[in-house]
Amino acid sequence: MFLVITNVRNRVELVRRPVRRAVCAALLAACASGLPPQVSLAAAQEKSKAPAEIDFMGHPITPDRGVYVVTKDLNVRDAPETAGKKVGSFQEGERIAVIGKAKGSWMAVKAEGKNLGFVYGPVLMPLIDAVLKEPLVGAVSIKGGTCAYRMVFEGESPIEGQMFNSIDYRTVLECQRSGRSYAFEMPLFITEGPYNGGTRSIYQIGMDVLELAQEYERVFSTNLLFDAEKGQVRLDSVSVDKYLDAGDKNAKAKKATDQVESVAGALAAALDIAVRGWSSAFWRDLGKALGAPSGG
Numbered sequence: 001m002f003l004v005i006t007n008v009r010n011r012v013e014l015v016r017r018p019v020r021r022a023v024c025a026a027l028l029a030a031c032a033s034g035l036p037p038q039v040s041l042a043a044a045q046e047k048s049k050a051p052a053e054i055d056f057m058g059h060p061i062t063p064d065r066g067v068y069v070v071t072k073d074l075n076v077r078d079a080p081e082t083a084g085k086k087v088g089s090f091q092e093g094e095r096i097a098v099i100g101k102a103k104g105s106w107m108a109v110k111a112e113g114k115n116l117g118f119v120y121g122p123v124l125m126p127l128i129d130a131v132l133k134e135p136l137v138g139a140v141s142i143k144g145g146t147c148a149y150r151m152v153f154e155g156e157s158p159i160e161g162q163m164f165n166s167i168d169y170r171t172v173l174e175c176q177r178s179g180r181s182y183a184f185e186m187p188l189f190i191t192e193g194p195y196n197g198g199t200r201s202i203y204q205i206g207m208d209v210l211e212l213a214q215e216y217e218r219v220f221s222t223n224l225l226f227d228a229e230k231g232q233v234r235l236d237s238v239s240v241d242k243y244l245d246a247g248d249k250n251a252k253a254k255k256a257t258d259q260v261e262s263v264a265g266a267l268a269a270a271l272d273i274a275v276r277g278w279s280s281a282f283w284r285d286l287g288k289a290l291g292a293p294s295g296g
Helices: 021-032 042-049 246-251 263-277 280-290
Strands: 054-056 059-070 074-077 086-090 095-101 106-111 114-120 124-127 136-142 145-158 165-177 180-191 202-209 220-227 232-238
Touching: 054 095, 059 106, 086 114, 095 124, 136 263, 145 180, 145 263, 165 263, 180 263, 180 280, 202 263, 220 263, 232 263
Parallel strands: none
Antiparallel strands: 054 059, 059 095, 059 124, 074 086, 074 114, 095 106, 106 114, 136 145, 145 165, 165 180, 180 202, 202 220, 220 232
């Protein structure tokens, strides 16, 4: 089950939308041609080129750019210490641009393009830009076949009780398994803020298979965690145990991808882990729901 919410949108409708076969056919052709998932390394490369230390308002900082949300009212000071002169303030819920880390737990911030001062880091929550401007296309090898996918950004949804949104995607899958075809759409999301509302850069990725709804607003969900600092994605939980392969069920806390360096890479890795982990019972019941011939 979700760690933050039971349903990100709070308005999901259990309506089976038709999958366009032409889109799926093109998807399979693209994957067969060997086109890789669109994983941008620009952010990682830019970070590796950044100088170890720069001057900011007379104080050394280590460059580390990012957007954060303020979790409680705080003051901005002209030095990275509580004795520094107050030069401004931010209110709870505001988003600020951090450009680097100073000594201790202090961070250097800018506002309207100008250097502003230093704020106390522990009251800031890191956000990620999880909006992909281009579709993410790829394929996952599964037991007895392959799943081709195309993921497209749909919008952002507020999360009840949180200061950040979920970034929503529509994923079209065309799978071939043991001689059977499965074509379906799946809503997928990633949170732009830490899944537990904390200050660690760990974000939740979730996906729902609407065809396998147990009841209204209770669908089969696969949830994963993206640790941006470690560059890893791992399986966290599923809402229906029988739909997770027994081997993955025993090792889910340890199962993680190799280093990923972007949100696109994290989304591709999450889909890979999820689809590979779905059990024979999942494929059997999905086939029944789709009207496909029975089988595991």
